[in-house]
Amino acid sequence: MARMNTMPRKSDPEAVMAIIEEAALSVMSIYNSGSYSVNRKSDSSPVTGADLLSEKIITEGIGRLTPDVPLVSEESVTDTMAGDILPADYWIADPLDGTREFIKGNGEFCICLARVTGGEVREGYIVAPATGLSWYAIKGQGAFRVIGGKAERLPCREEVAAPMQVLKSRSHSNHLEDKWLSQIASSRAIAEEHQGSAIKFARIAEGSGDLYVKFSTIFKWDVAAGALLVEEAGGAVNSLISRKRLEFGSPGYTVDPFIASGNRVKDIQELVSTLPAIWPLP
Numbered sequence: 001m002a003r004m005n006t007m008p009r010k011s012d013p014e015a016v017m018a019i020i021e022e023a024a025l026s027v028m029s030i031y032n033s034g035s036y037s038v039n040r041k042s043d044s045s046p047v048t049g050a051d052l053l054s055e056k057i058i059t060e061g062i063g064r065l066t067p068d069v070p071l072v073s074e075e076s077v078t079d080t081m082a083g084d085i086l087p088a089d090y091w092i093a094d095p096l097d098g099t100r101e102f103i104k105g106n107g108e109f110c111i112c113l114a115r116v117t118g119g120e121v122r123e124g125y126i127v128a129p130a131t132g133l134s135w136y137a138i139k140g141q142g143a144f145r146v147i148g149g150k151a152e153r154l155p156c157r158e159e160v161a162a163p164m165q166v167l168k169s170r171s172h173s174n175h176l177e178d179k180w181l182s183q184i185a186s187s188r189a190i191a192e193e194h195q196g197s198a199i200k201f202a203r204i205a206e207g208s209g210d211l212y213v214k215f216s217t218i219f220k221w222d223v224a225a226g227a228l229l230v231e232e233a234g235g236a237v238n239s240l241i242s243r244k245r246l247e248f249g250s251p252g253y254t255v256d257p258f259i260a261s262g263n264r265v266k267d268i269q270e271l272v273s274t275l276p277a278i279w280p281l282p
Helices: 012-033 049-065 099-104 175-184 199-206 220-232 268-272
Strands: 038-040 046-048 071-073 089-097 110-117 120-128 133-138 142-147 150-153 164-169 190-195 211-214 236-239 258-261
Touching (some): 049 110, 142 199
Parallel strands (some): 071 089
């Protein structure tokens, strides 16, 4: 792996990224082979051999890198663990976010890894195996996109007059999202685009997306890395329940429904104030 030009020498982030890139290569090997089985978990969501192999590589790699810091990974969490009190310092991983997109063959899947300390996300990494793009953020140090081993600080798009780019989940959108977007479209120009997986957070951090709203609870491993990317790039991720910054210090593995906004969105509180007409969920 080429040394990233914004990272300190012998930095932990570089070592973490190397582990994720190894997992990404294994995912692409299975993806390109077209030969894999699809099983169903207890919640009926799909899981493939790529999910499991990626998890194995990340678990072993992080275990060597930070042996005293536990790792929570999606494929290892069971229904009986729903109310677990998480450690004060831990890693949390989604070894293949967007398994449905992996199965569809559209390339919109990624690997997510974050370190949470004292309820705060301190490091976040997203790698998109199909495109070779990677993103990472370190609390208080900024967010970056990595191409060819070189890191570019985010956001990388200038603020321009353009419709607000709203990113919608390719496989998990719902009628509340559509209802709210219709409501805000009456007062501003918006453009909607479907995008799979946590890559949506990376695009908001870059500036190629402006808004992503989730009207249902979601797992921490789906959100933690992306939330830090957005915040370190100058955006915000707010709970739709508290209307404040999304928190990761609660027991269990889920977080509130949320709205993620990029640095071009200057009136996020005004947008959030339009939610009472359709929120909370019945």
